[in-house]
Amino acid sequence: TIGSLWKRLNQLGAEAGIETIRLLSEGEIKTFCQPKGKYPTAPxxxxxxxxxxxxxxxxxxxxxxxxxxxxxxxxxxxxxxxxxxxxxxxxxxxxxxxxxxxxxxxxxxxxxxxxxxxxxxxxxxxxxxxxxxxxxxxxx
CATH class of the missing domain: 3.10.25.10 (Formyl transferase, C-terminal domain)
Structure with a gap:
């Protein structure tokens, strides 16, 4: 169900967030602005x-x-x-x-x-x- 998927993604998202913060603080990730433009959206x-x-x-x-x-x-x-x-x-x-x-x-x-x-x-x-x-x- 979407509920069980939500729980799994919450855990994965938290782990990814911690790893991203670590990599940013160590200068391992290069950041850039998203180019301006029209992007598709979900209905x-x-x-x-x-x-x-x-x-x-x-x-x-x-x-x-x-x-x-x-x-x-x-x-x-x-x-x-x-x-x-x-x-x-x-x-x-x-x-x-x-x-x-x-x-x-x-x-x-x-x-x-x-x-x-x-x-x-x-x-x-x-x-x-x-x-x-x-x-x-x-x-x-």
Whole structure:
């Protein structure tokens, strides 16, 4: 995930920074100004970039979820509500269907960690339990 990459790069960046300071202080690095000019930039990230679509393949959806974890969360609509998906799993690992099922072009994935505006961050299994509790309360 982007979170695990972030941790590894933080460590490498700290080590590179220490080494760079040492080399600069010893006069081992020649510095120069970047030439003026127009340089390409990455496109700005938009919230629409995080939407999970049923037209995606399971692999595309899994990659988007991993890319958005832990900072953004990929979005999926369940029962008319947008929820953030932070982790998915293949259905082979979810035989009992304990988690919300997300349908994609070539299959299904189980949402194992999600965030809902009403309930907050939780496991998919707990989310299903909360939905069941609400249905029971509405029928009473």
């Amino acid at each position: 700005k990230v938009k919230s629409s970039d995080f939407i999970l679509s049923s037209e995606m393949s399971c692999e595309e959806a899994n990659r988007l979820v991993r890319a958005c974890n832990p900072f953004y969360g990929a979005y999926y609509e369940i029962n008319g509500k947008k929820i953030k998906i932070f982790e998915v799993d293949t259905l082979a690992c979810n035989q009992k269907r304990k988690n919300p099922i997300l349908r994609f072009r070539d299959g299904e994935l189980a949402a194992t960690i999600i965030e809902d505006e009403e309930y907050g961050l939780m496991s998919g299994e707990k989310y299903i339990s909360k939905l069941r509790d609400n249905l029971v309360q509405e029928k009473s």
